[in-house]
Amino acid sequence: MPGKHNADRSRPGQSRTAAWHAALLALLVLACLPLYAANAIKPSSPLTFGILPIGGPSESLDAWRPMLDDMGKALQRPIHSISVSTYEGLAQAMSEDRVDVAFVSGVIALDAVTRDRMQVIAQLTRGDGSHGYYSVLLVLKDSPIHTLGDLYRQPGHWRFARGESLSTSGYLVPETQLFASHKLDSDTFFASVQVNNHQNNALSVANGEVDVATNNTADLERFAEHFPEQYARLRILWKSTLIPHAVIIVRSDLPPRLRASIADFITHYAKTGPDVSVERAKLRLIHDISGFAPANDAALIPFADISYSLERRRALSAQWVNDAAMQARLQKIEGDHQHLIRLLKANEPMDLPHRGDEP
Template sequence: MRKGRIAGLRHGRPKPATAAFFARLALLFAGLLIGAHAWAAPAAAERPLIFGILPIGGPSESLEAWRPLLDDLEHTLHRDVRPLSVSTYEGLAQALAEDRIDLAFVSGRLALDAVSRDRMRVVAQLTRGDGSHGYYSVLLVEKNSPIRSVDDVFRQPGHWRYARGEALSMSGYVVPEAQLFAARKLDSDTFFASVIVDNHQNNALAAANREADVATNNTADLERFATRFPEQYARLRVVWKSSLIPHAVVIVRTDLPQELRERIATFFTGYAKGKNAAAELAKLKLIHDISGFAPAGNETLVPFADMAYTLERRRALSAQWVNDAALQARLKKLDGDHDALLKHLISSPP
């Protein structure tokens, strides 16, 4: 073979069989190059989708609860879905603002911020087996506390220790701040002797263990708390309950392909409703008392926009101003911003 190949080269042109060999070799080499390039730089369509998870307890707990559902989402989309679970609302808000999340399960305030900047769009809303349309913010005390009602809290400024949620938490901060404190021209951060900012689980533990005198929470998270910490739950008492807060929502990036957004929406709204309903419902129960997801759009966030507006307006009315004109200018701006936001939410395309 070696002699034949050299002889062929001496004549200046390969023999036909040898030419075919070189052609096949060239094609093979080209294929290897293409394969190596594809391995080194996967197409954008193949990159994993990042799913942001609203903090429930700790990050590891949230990851464990959501993983079975996300496995099903991967199987349906034929695409990797990687969870991003953080310990704070602020951490999740930052990831959303930096476009590091493709879809997420979030509360109304987080969704409102993302949607108002045109980064995300609502595609589904949580539903519960009891048919409720939302949940309630509550104030908790230890069952033997001298605080028997919310009026007892306000009778002693600067006396009690307060455990609340982050500023982006609807039930842990926005709603009680608007309906209880701003309504009385007060600010919870200056009203109490001390303030702890933590998640719902830790705040409930603080109240039960008398590390805080008053703590915010919500009816949905308290049900989960009762299952995980029955002894501590038995030591708690509710002294105030808010008006109804709509359930959390699923949001998706607006710059994802429309076909992909539709498949994601179909997955959530059809989950626990088909032939595998029983098994899928069991996976939802790991997350929370969730029965499924209903179709939803940005207009679902209107109540959250109203709550945030109410809080800001009450704060403005209770603040000190150099003159009435300055107050009126602030109120006018709040009104204008609120009207523009409502128009944006209601007119957003599906």
Template sequence: MARWLLAGLVACVLVARPVAASPPPDRGTHIRALTFGILPMGGPTESLEAWRPMLDDLSRALHLPIHSLSVSTYEGLGQAMAEERVDFAFVSGRLALDAVTRDRMQVIAQLTRTNGSRGYYSLLLVGKDSPLHSVDDMFRQPGRLRYARGEVLSVSGYLVPETQLFANRKLDSDTFFASVMVDNHQNNALAVANNEVDVATNNTADFERFAKRFPDQYARLRVLWTSALIPHAVVVMRTDLPAELRQRVTAALTSYGKGRNAAAELAKLQLIHDISGFSPAGNETLVPFADIEFNLDRRRVYSAQWVSDSAMQTRLRRIDAEHEALIRQLMAPTRP
């Protein structure tokens, strides 16, 4: 228990100490600069270095300085958006839902990959020589295995495996395993490779990046399970910024890697990892992520203990109503 509490305290410290590439901009009466928030990929410094070349190009195209902010956790980025410390950000679908419904932001673009894929997949990783050869093998060992997962806001690191694997069996991963470690995809994969845990969540995009950075450790790993397709991450932007500016940012972002400097720009996108650019998108892009949350909430209801069937049905009706309202909000036209 002491170790668990210490890990929580460390996570809180990481949230409170974002890594910024430069001082926050002076908002003033006019927009003098923009701040871009970066979804954690590996470490915050690594993420800043990967995004900086593309952001410098966007800055020149917009004739506006673009500062950047990278944090160690999903919660840290969510907090930065809630406090309006970022103007636009690259985020997972789950973070984007909060940004759109709570933080006055809207989806303006969605990541595209070089291979033309429509999304990516959540993974469960085990050691190459692990005795686990299927998820059934894993589920036959309650309370015996060590688990590493992503934060609760991570779609591939928590929400999808929790929905598609554990909740389907009326289980909670946090109580099924002997121990649970919460970290980013890179560190979780390293934990399996170094035999610190038995099973870890990951995703196909991050696992490809891991293979290039840590080839020796990659060779020690094996994929145990692959999820259904997850739509790519998105870029969200504050709706209280001037409409003309939002339109310019969207145009610059979605045209990047497609014009006369396409070859050089695509090379800079590759630094982020096999990104071919960004396509125009709106809040409706988040419907699949809302459905993931909805399905997980309903499955948790069925696995919980209730004083009566009436109480359970009341909770289910509330979940249904909240989901329907969210879908209406996401499908509603957004102002330019």
């Protein structure tokens, strides 16, 4: 039959066309697989949260874990945490891009913002409504050091314990306000110097292992809870001017929507929703924290001023071949500081998405 013959003749061509279409479709699917896979994995890829060491690293990790678990649920991705024993260790982890979000002091944040592509998104707020904390010098209650004059009058006599060089209250503020202002260097003024965290330095004073140590009012509250007997032996010899609270920073090369969602979660945590009381209890595990206020890089200006003051006072007390060399150094310090302030002020607050939006 003619009709049947024509139909039979068309089948090979149709088969070849169908096979070609199927092959093309398969190639397109295979080509799209890497892109699809990347997009499928990205929303659930983990974030690493770096934690400023308070006491020991293990203690810090345990205190933060409940809040970080909530953060992981909100962002729909695992939140890994890292807490090292030293400030320098945390700074190094950020410089190596091993940290995506971090809770750090202003001085560490300043370095991370200027060198490691990080930006400030929030600043700690405390339950007592304070805007900051104070650096202190600790001595024993029955110490012969009753005034700063007693301390200064005997160079090379006292044993000293301080924080790391990146510690705002443990080193930079007392070094600026107490020693550099008197043309002294704490590392050469004392008979001996030990460098440790705030908890261990307070214990060293209480146990008579050193004569004087730096600390801060916030960590002292925690110390009083954990070591009431040792705390009772201490006396505050000196208290600094107000130091702004620590901040939370995030990598600026994360996707903008993810950064905004992280900021949204952190700044709303323990403030809204049906679980406010539970979330507040989780924050109290960290310390007397009421939450985190929205912030940007301009929050670091006070810490830039601290570093500037220390550098300037050191330059003024140094030995120079002539006055012109000293003035050149002072001008460089001033110029660098003004440039940094302009950069910090240029940062703009984020536009946050509505709560619950996907990253």
